[in-house]
Amino acid sequence: MQRRRETMSYRRRLLELAAPLLALLFALLVGGIFLLAIGKDPLQVYLTMFRFNLSRLDSIGSILYKSTPLIFSGLAVAVGFRVGLFNIGVEGQYFIGALLASIVGFSLHGLPVWIHLPLVVLAGMLGGMLWAWLPIVLKLRRGAHEVITTIMMNHIAYALVLFFITSVFLDTEQEMVKGLGSPQVRMPKLLETARMPTMHGFLETLGIELPRHVYLNWFFPLGILLAVALFVMLWRAAYGYELRAVGGNPAAAETAGINTQRTMLSAFLLSGALAGLVGLSDLLGYFGYLDIDFPKGYGFTGIAVALLARNSMLGVILTAILFGFLRRGAEGVQAFEGVPMDTIVILEGVIILSIVVAVQIVNWYVRRQEKLMKRRQVTMERAGGD
Amino acid sequence: MPSPVIETIGLTKAFPGVVANDRIDLEIRAGEIHAIVGENGAGKSTLMRILCGLYQPDLGEIRLRGVPTVIRDPRHAIKLGIGMVHQHFMLVDRFTVTENVILGAEGTRWGRLDRRAARRRILEICDRYGFDLDPDLAVEELSVGQQQRVEIVKVLYRGADIIIMDEPTAVLVPQEVQELFDNLRRLAKSGKTIIFISHKLDEVLDIADRITVLRGGRKVGTVKAQETDRRGLAEMMVGRPVLFSVDKEERAPGEPLLKVEGLSLKSGERYLLRDVSLEVRGGEIYGIAGVEGNGQTELVEVIMGLRRPTTGRILLAAQDVTGLPVGRVRGHGVSFVPEDRHRRGLILNMTVWENLFLGRHRARRLTAGPLLRRIVMLGEADELVQEYDIRVGSTGQPVSSLSGGNQQKVILARELAGQPRVIIASQPTRGLDVGAIEFVRQRLIAARAAGLAVLIVSADLEEVLALSDRIGVMYGGRLVKEVAASETTAQELGMYMLGSTTGAKEARDHVL
Numbered sequence: 001m002q003r004r005r006e007t008m009s010y011r012r013r014l015l016e017l018a019a020p021l022l023a024l025l026f027a028l029l030v031g032g033i034f035l036l037a038i039g040k041d042p043l044q045v046y047l048t049m050f051r052f053n054l055s056r057l058d059s060i061g062s063i064l065y066k067s068t069p070l071i072f073s074g075l076a077v078a079v080g081f082r083v084g085l086f087n088i089g090v091e092g093q094y095f096i097g098a099l100l101a102s103i104v105g106f107s108l109h110g111l112p113v114w115i116h117l118p119l120v121v122l123a124g125m126l127g128g129m130l131w132a133w134l135p136i137v138l139k140l141r142r143g144a145h146e147v148i149t150t151i152m153m154n155h156i157a158y159a160l161v162l163f164f165i166t167s168v169f170l171d172t173e174q175e176m177v178k179g180l181g182s183p184q185v186r187m188p189k190l191l192e193t194a195r196m197p198t199m200h201g202f203l204e205t206l207g208i209e210l211p212r213h214v215y216l217n218w219f220f221p222l223g224i225l226l227a228v229a230l231f232v233m234l235w236r237a238a239y240g241y242e243l244r245a246v247g248g249n250p251a252a253a254e255t256a257g258i259n260t261q262r263t264m265l266s267a268f269l270l271s272g273a274l275a276g277l278v279g280l281s282d283l284l285g286y287f288g289y290l291d292i293d294f295p296k297g298y299g300f301t302g303i304a305v306a307l308l309a310r311n312s313m314l315g316v317i318l319t320a321i322l323f324g325f326l327r328r329g330a331e332g333v334q335a336f337e338g339v340p341m342d343t344i345v346i347l348e349g350v351i352i353l354s355i356v357v358a359v360q361i362v363n364w365y366v367r368r369q370e371k372l373m374k375r376r377q378v379t380m381e382r383a384g385g386d
Numbered sequence: 387m388p389s390p391v392i393e394t395i396g397l398t399k400a401f402p403g404v405v406a407n408d409r410i411d412l413e414i415r416a417g418e419i420h421a422i423v424g425e426n427g428a429g430k431s432t433l434m435r436i437l438c439g440l441y442q443p444d445l446g447e448i449r450l451r452g453v454p455t456v457i458r459d460p461r462h463a464i465k466l467g468i469g470m471v472h473q474h475f476m477l478v479d480r481f482t483v484t485e486n487v488i489l490g491a492e493g494t495r496w497g498r499l500d501r502r503a504a505r506r507r508i509l510e511i512c513d514r515y516g517f518d519l520d521p522d523l524a525v526e527e528l529s530v531g532q533q534q535r536v537e538i539v540k541v542l543y544r545g546a547d548i549i550i551m552d553e554p555t556a557v558l559v560p561q562e563v564q565e566l567f568d569n570l571r572r573l574a575k576s577g578k579t580i581i582f583i584s585h586k587l588d589e590v591l592d593i594a595d596r597i598t599v600l601r602g603g604r605k606v607g608t609v610k611a612q613e614t615d616r617r618g619l620a621e622m623m624v625g626r627p628v629l630f631s632v633d634k635e636e637r638a639p640g641e642p643l644l645k646v647e648g649l650s651l652k653s654g655e656r657y658l659l660r661d662v663s664l665e666v667r668g669g670e671i672y673g674i675a676g677v678e679g680n681g682q683t684e685l686v687e688v689i690m691g692l693r694r695p696t697t698g699r700i701l702l703a704a705q706d707v708t709g710l711p712v713g714r715v716r717g718h719g720v721s722f723v724p725e726d727r728h729r730r731g732l733i734l735n736m737t738v739w740e741n742l743f744l745g746r747h748r749a750r751r752l753t754a755g756p757l758l759r760r761i762v763m764l765g766e767a768d769e770l771v772q773e774y775d776i777r778v779g780s781t782g783q784p785v786s787s788l789s790g791g792n793q794q795k796v797i798l799a800r801e802l803a804g805q806p807r808v809i810i811a812s813q814p815t816r817g818l819d820v821g822a823i824e825f826v827r828q829r830l831i832a833a834r835a836a837g838l839a840v841l842i843v844s845a846d847l848e849e850v851l852a853l854s855d856r857i858g859v860m861y862g863g864r865l866v867k868e869v870a871a872s873e874t875t876a877q878e879l880g881m882y883m884l885g886s887t888t889g890a891k892e893a894r895d896h897v898l
Contacts, residue, residue, distance in 0.1 A: 232757075233756075236757050236758060236760070237756045237757050237758065238747055238748055238753055238756060238757070238758050239756060241740065241747055241758060242747075244733075244736065245733050245736065245740075245744060248733035248734070248735045248736055249729075249732070249733040249734065251729050251730050252724075252729070252730050252731060252732055252733050252744070253733065253744070254692065254712060254730075255690070255692065255712060255722065255724055255730040255731070255745075256712075256716075256744040256745030257711075257712045257713035257714075257715075257716040257717075257745040258713065258744075258745065259711065259713060
């Protein structure tokens with residue numbers, strides 16, 4: 001009987017792993033219907049997507065580059081979920097993080113890179129924490145729900161960043177080529193000492209020649225490292241244990257003597273600090289300046305990334321890369337198949353929905369199987385007993 | 387011999403994982419009070435739910451007045467004359483007694499609600515069976531015992547002649563129990579059949595004509611109440627002889643370890659606690675009795691630091707801990723078994739071993755820097771599982787997969803393992819079966835023997851009386867009476883629980 005229970009849990013694991021894959025297949029099917037509707041051959045499109053994504057080194061690099069901010073935002077959301085808080089404010093937190101990082105990045109002259117760069121990164125985390133601080137304090141002191149407050153903080157952050165770019169730190173000393181064209185609406189460029197180096201040099205020593213137009217930088221390994229560190233914290237450290245306890249049942253955690261308020265505060269600030277890192281790969285590794293077209297939406301995608309990973313820190317790495325894969329693939333099918341990128345956005349949505357559904361179905365199925373098995377055992381025992 | 391009004395033949399109902407009713411042959415005669423007893427999970431509720439149409443049996447037959455019958459649903463059951471009075475009342479507080487009784491069975495005249503005729507019929511029913519009930523009062527103004535009467539009238543109003551009562555005494559104080567029993571006897575005398583579900587043996591022996599015992603989904607037997615006793619019934623229920631009296635050695639209490647002085651707690655203008663003072667000494671069990679909702683929960687929460695008192699002091703071994711957070715209070719050697727396991731006691735989605743260390747996880751031997759020493763914890767968890775006989779496959783299982791009794795053992799193991807000086811246990815045996823209750827009580831007695839101060843809060847008077855050295859009764863947020871357990875009776879305590887301070891003395895004199 002022991003053996004049977006083990007096979008059960010083994011089968012259950014397998015099913016749980018299979019669920020997202022099945023969902024992925026299903027999503028491709030639904031996506032195929034959309035593709036048919038716009039007159040494309042789905043098989044052809046998918047084939048192109050996979051070939052484009054997997055057969056070229058620059059695609060691989062680009063996938064990882066695109067997944068980098070999503071790793072951070074997925075982690076930020078997942079940490080919030082683990083302590084029972086819904087951090088919808090990652091979006092605003094990374095904007096403020098990018099703002100602070102940018103200011104530190106262009107204003108502190110004469111520092112060596114090994115001081116300046118960490119300072120800039122810390123400034124980013126601080127910005128995220130700052131923007132997470134108000135909602136969590138409002139929640140703990142006044143009971144304001146964090147979903148509402150963080151959404152509002154997002155809007156404030158957008159507006160505030162815009163204000164700082166256009167009215168406070170607008171770079172007025174931009175050099176025009178022959179005095180022609182109009183200046184960009186952006187803040188001054190970051191100093192070289194504030195830029196995150198790309199991984200080209202390192203990869204070359206491994207014999208990998210990454211094309212120059214890919215901006216894969218050291219934030220990617222940093223994200224993976226952070227995910228592992230958070231995993232260890234959550235499952236091995238006393239603090240992570242408390243965090244999960246508070247997330248699981250705050251009343252019981254409080255009764256056991258855990259300071260739930262402090263745990264929620266610190267975990268939410270940690271979530272904010274992680275959120276502060278979301279924009280830095282783009283800012284320090286690609287643009288080099290903060291302008292009004294700074295990419296939006298990583299915070300919201302992070303919610304999907306965390307949900308798909310079921311708040312597993314290591315799972316976030318995988319789901320973030322999946323999203324990176326789709327986004328790179330979207331570029332490919334747009335270029336080679338004339339399929340609009342929005343189709344792939346639809347695909348993203350369908351994948352999220354079908355994974356949510358698939359996980360439910362698998363859970364339901366597993367529970368049913370377990371029940372059936374228990375019932376069989378009972379009847380067997382009964383029959384044997386008589 | 388009277389003919390059976392309900393007969394079940396080979397009634398079987400299986401749920402995933404359990405056969406809740408296994409070939410049950412039951413025979414209930416018209417006009418008798420028939421008790422069904424058994425531990426939690428013995429199958430009492432399932433059997434009753436089949437009889438009132440909530441479940442359909444997988445196998446077997448029900449004969450109603452000799453005729454094989456399928457009871458389709460509760461509505462059908464009431465049409466067949468079977469009515470159920472649930473443990474948790476289903477009443478609308480704001481409605482009057484009349485309105486509650488006719489709800490769902492409203493008689494109309496020309497499409498208008500005929501309240502007057504309904505009221506007349508209710509008065510008739512009350513008259514016939516000697517129920518003391520004012521049909522015009524709102525239910526929220528009634529005592530629990532009266533509310534229960536409304537439920538019975540509801541069933542009678544719908545023409546039931548078989549009344550199933552599900553643990554009817556669980557919510558009543560002794561005086562109300564007596565009134566209920568008087569009512570039930572009158573009903574039986576006038577020809578109604580009453581099926582009475584309980585696990586309180588004394589009551590069953592008092593009220594029932596015949597008693598059917600279930601164990602593990604099967605019928606153990608049916609006996610006449612006059613031909614058996616507590617011991618016999620308990621043995622049938624548990625399947626082995628049961629010790630009733632909790633053996634406590636005589637013990638001179640030591641130093642006061644927990645002292646509460648003039649504690650008050652105000653919520654708005656209302657006093658939840660009012661000037662409560664008590665002390666519990668080492669080697670003493672202090673029991674707090676009272677109808678639920680009279681300040682017991684608040685008292686315990688204030689002592690633990692979960693709430694801040696408005697006035698008053700809490701001393702632990704002469705150290706003032708008033709207003710300290712829970713963690714610091716626990717640091718003074720206080721352990722706490724909360725009344726609601728699932729709300730305050732456990733983190734259901736965490737594993738058994740993780741729950742075994744909740745609150746104790748920062749102990750020096752369990753940590754290495756910021757990390758927890760899992761190997762040490764898992765080892766200690768296994769020891770606790772052994773020592774407390776927690777039935778679990780592996781401590782890595784989520785605690786939610788355990789039965790209620792085993793969950794309570796997890797809490798008890800955790801709270802006692804911290805080597806406390808004071809234990810506060812709220813409803814320590816609520817919802818547990820006889821075996822687990824025995825276990826929990828023995829542990830508390832052992833704690834007393836080890837010189838700990840034990841404060842228990844229990845809704846079960848029998849338990850308070852059996853365990854405590856001294857008993858305090860709470861009513862309306864006050865500690866209205868404090869007595870030595872050996873010098874009081876359930877009757878007397880019941881009086882105080884109802885808020886009567888004058889009548890209690892007489893009741894005692896009457897009984898003694």
